[in-house]
Amino acid sequence: MTTLAIRGGTVLTASGAHAVDLVVRDDLVDAWCAPGTAPDTDEVIDATGLHVAPGFVDVHTHLETVVAGVSTADDFASGTRAAAYGGTTTVVDFVRQGPGEDLLERLGDAGERARGRCATDYGFHQIVGDVRDTSLAQFPRLVADGVPSVKLFMAFPGDLYSDDTQLLRAMRRAAELGITVMVHAENGLAMEFLRERARERGDVSLPWHARTAPPAIEGEATRRAILLAELAGMPTLYFVHVSAAEALDAIADARRRGLPVFAETCPHYLYLDVAELDRPWEEGANFVCAPPVRTREHRDRLWWALAANDLSVVSSDHCPFCRSTLFPPERRDFSRLPGGIAGIEYRVPLLYDAALRGRLPLARFVDVTATSSARLFGLHPEKGSLVPGSHADITLLDPRGVTRTGASDHHMNVDHSVFEGLGLRGSVHAVLLRGQRLVQEGRWVGPTDHGRFVPRRLGTDLYDRRSVPGGADSDADAAVGVDVDVEADGSAVMRVDPA
Secondary structure: OOOOEEEEEEEOOOOEEEEEEEEEEEEEEEEEEEOOOOOOOOOOEEEEOOOOOOOOEEEEEEEOEEEOOOEEOOHHHHHHHHHHHHEEEEEEEEEEEEOOOOOOHHHHHHHHHHHHHHEEEEEOOOEEOOOOOHHOOOOOHHHHOOOOEEEEEEEOOOOOOHHHHHHHHHHHHHHHHEEEEEEEOOOHHHHHHHHHHHHHHHOOHHHHHHOOOOOHHHHHHHHHHHHHHOOOOOOOEOOOOOOOHHHHHHHHHHHHHHEEEEEOOOOOHOOOHHHHEEEEEEEHHHHHOOOOOOOHHHHHHHHHHHHOOOEEEEEEEOOOOHHHHHHHHHHOOHHHHHOOOOOOOHHHHHHHHHHHOOOOHHHHHHHHHHHHHHHOOOOOOOOOOOOOEEEOOEEEEEEEEEOOOOOOOOOOOOOOOOOOOOEEEEEEEEEEEEEEEEEEEEOOOOOOOOOOEEOOOOOOOOOOOOOOOOOOOOOHHHHHEEEEEEOOOOOEEEEEOOO
């Protein structure tokens, strides 16, 4: 048994800042102590002048995946290592099921590729790109395997797109089982119509990426998804990568009615402007993502929504591509680009900078980058928290430091930075995963394969299911019986007994 004390720092939580010392025993937080009263331990970290935060949780990444025929630049090894450099100790990645593919085979393949290669702890969400009887019948097995969240696409006809009937079917099954439904909300049919007309005119330059996916496209799909979810029995609904004020209005309206509707945004929507698409192709293509980046008016609304809790999470949506894959002459058509932004390493530093500059309270910074992510997706309190008994995932932040955001400074396997030259206040000083130090003052000092698969529980502790208007009289997970078995190596495996 090994012990560690972190002394002299200010512990940041979603509820506030605390002048306490932390004691870690093996891989768990053991106790909070008044300053200077921690017992003798095997090792002591002097955190004087530092912020001591829970290891950050990124619930939206795309590692080792293929978009528009091109593989993302970061695999599980490089992507999780970059995440740790940026203060993140747990990632939840998306497993893609395309048309005709078996849901569980795709999940099993992702598990095999990730096992033994991750620097951080990790979990999975399951993309359902082929809503059919076979896929829906496999939903209980997802819960059993610790993957109680599915993602549905209202965009990309011919690939991952689900029509309203498919959305209803999947949402109803998810509501029966207590599974969280994540939605990419853009009206795919309307967007494809606009893009076909643009291609017919020869309007294939980068600015047309945003012009053919205007904010109204996102707003309409968001409202429709909420309506369909209500018709389906209202599963927990989570909107990914919200970028537009119209979508925020729909989400806020639903939350005012007491519905279990949650949403995230991403750093690129908080910091980047649609004018970036006016750059020469070799530069501007780096800024193509779905939905597109928006104008300052939308960015300002996103910041306001974060403060007002209409947005619950900031995730990276890390989906990196290198210039060599983006710019062959035959791909100089915005609609053929494998869009995506690299941000897994910069998510926490960008939001920490915002907190240090007063744009977000420090407690809210921790909430949207760690605690609410863990609470929404069945990881809390083991993750996203520093309460005794939680995993000793700890990130020490230096408010006096500086983070450079250039392509030569990061550890992501991508040859550019969309956040180039920002010069952020604050820096990641050290990162511990389950008590094991990974990063120290910008140097990798730990193992690169310390990450474990973390099975997630059903539901969220951010609301009581019984309070949902018209909802069930019992908890959302009443439809299934879930047990957690502890394996010989200490890892946890969830088992399910379908009702």
